[in-house]
Amino acid sequence: MQPEVERELIRKCRTGDARFYEPLVRAYEPSGIRLAVAMLGNMEDAHDALQDAFVKAYEALHRFDLRRSFGPWFFQILRNHCRDMLRSRQARFKLEVLDERLELRPADAEKGPERTRERAAAKELLWRALERIGEEHREILVLKELQGFRYNEIAQILDIPEGTVASRLFHARRALKDALESMGAEFP
Amino acid sequence: MSDPITHDDLMRFLDGELPPGEHARIAAAIDSSTELSREVSIYRAVKGGFQGLSFHPGTYHHSVWDQVERHLTRPIGWILLVGGVAVWTGYGAYVFATSSVDPWEKLAAGAVVIGVILLLTGVIWERYREWLTDPYRDVYR
Numbered sequence: 001m002q003p004e005v006e007r008e009l010i011r012k013c014r015t016g017d018a019r020f021y022e023p024l025v026r027a028y029e030p031s032g033i034r035l036a037v038a039m040l041g042n043m044e045d046a047h048d049a050l051q052d053a054f055v056k057a058y059e060a061l062h063r064f065d066l067r068r069s070f071g072p073w074f075f076q077i078l079r080n081h082c083r084d085m086l087r088s089r090q091a092r093f094k095l096e097v098l099d100e101r102l103e104l105r106p107a108d109a110e111k112g113p114e115r116t117r118e119r120a121a122a123k124e125l126l127w128r129a130l131e132r133i134g135e136e137h138r139e140i141l142v143l144k145e146l147q148g149f150r151y152n153e154i155a156q157i158l159d160i161p162e163g164t165v166a167s168r169l170f171h172a173r174r175a176l177k178d179a180l181e182s183m184g185a186e187f188p
Numbered sequence: 189m190s191d192p193i194t195h196d197d198l199m200r201f202l203d204g205e206l207p208p209g210e211h212a213r214i215a216a217a218i219d220s221s222t223e224l225s226r227e228v229s230i231y232r233a234v235k236g237g238f239q240g241l242s243f244h245p246g247t248y249h250h251s252v253w254d255q256v257e258r259h260l261t262r263p264i265g266w267i268l269l270v271g272g273v274a275v276w277t278g279y280g281a282y283v284f285a286t287s288s289v290d291p292w293e294k295l296a297a298g299a300v301v302i303g304v305i306l307l308l309t310g311v312i313w314e315r316y317r318e319w320l321t322d323p324y325r326d327v328y329r
Binding site: 025126167170176187 | 195196197198199200203205229230231233234235237238239240251252253255256257259260261
């Protein structure tokens with residue numbers, strides 16, 4: 001979504017007209033659900049978290065700085081909400097998405113069942129490793145690898161100095177590598 | 189002598205976060221060091237594996253917009269409902285109080301209404317106090 005359009009929608013929402021919030025919700029929910037699932041590990045909790053985060057964001061729109069982009073600001077709210085859910089034990093990281101994630105893709109069928117099984121096993125291993133590395137490492141990996149955010153955006157979302165992002169990413173990647181190795185994965 | 193390559197440099201190199209000159213310096217250092225090359229290839233494999241965990245488009249069918257909209261418009265509904273009830277109650281009480289009904293009937297009706305309000309308030313207050321001290325209030329499932 002173009003920044004000018006986004007700003008205009010937010011201005012309209014601030015006047016109390018919730019209809020103008022719909023395009024923002026629809027634009028950010030696909031990436032929002034990815035972040036929430038990766039943090040919470042299951043679709044049901046992720047769905048609840050996403051919904052609550054959008055409501056919180058709407059209620060806080062009057063505090064939103066229009067010079068900023070809505071995305072990182074919203075993901076900061078969502079990430080904090082997911083962490084609150086995990087802390088208050090409303091949710092815990094559960095790998096209930098595995099079956100959905102390992103669903104056969106059309107391209108896999110052409111490569112044969114053996115290749116599909118290998119790929120599914122590798123993904124399952126990766127998900128198990130993610131479960132082991134803990135919330136802090138998981139969230140920064142998701143923001144970088146799945147969401148594709150730049151370092152400055154990650155710094156904004158996680159509320160850390162930009163210079164710390166590379167170091168946090170290194171520790172997260174190393175933790176993931178160690179977890180994979182401890183589960184039998186081999187690297188070149 | 190050039191600065192040593194740190195882990196942070198490697199991460200910035202992998203993520204394309206370095207300025208061109210710095211990128212070339214790190215690339216040259218990696219090419220000339222077996223240890224660095226191996227490290228980069230490991231982290232590249234980790235990165236690639238993670239990126240392979242993209243969503244199947246079919247796993248996320250329905251939008252949360254409907255639920256979000258309900259949350260956002262609910263307060264307006266409550267304001268209208270409570271406001272409307274308050275106006276009608278006030279008007280009803282005024283009409284009743286200024287009507288030609290016997291004073292004892294007004295007193296009896298007033299006592300019933302006040303009694304119901306007190307009982308209801310008592311129950312709500314009790315439930316609220318229980319909720320405040322409930323250790324399981326955050327446990328949904």
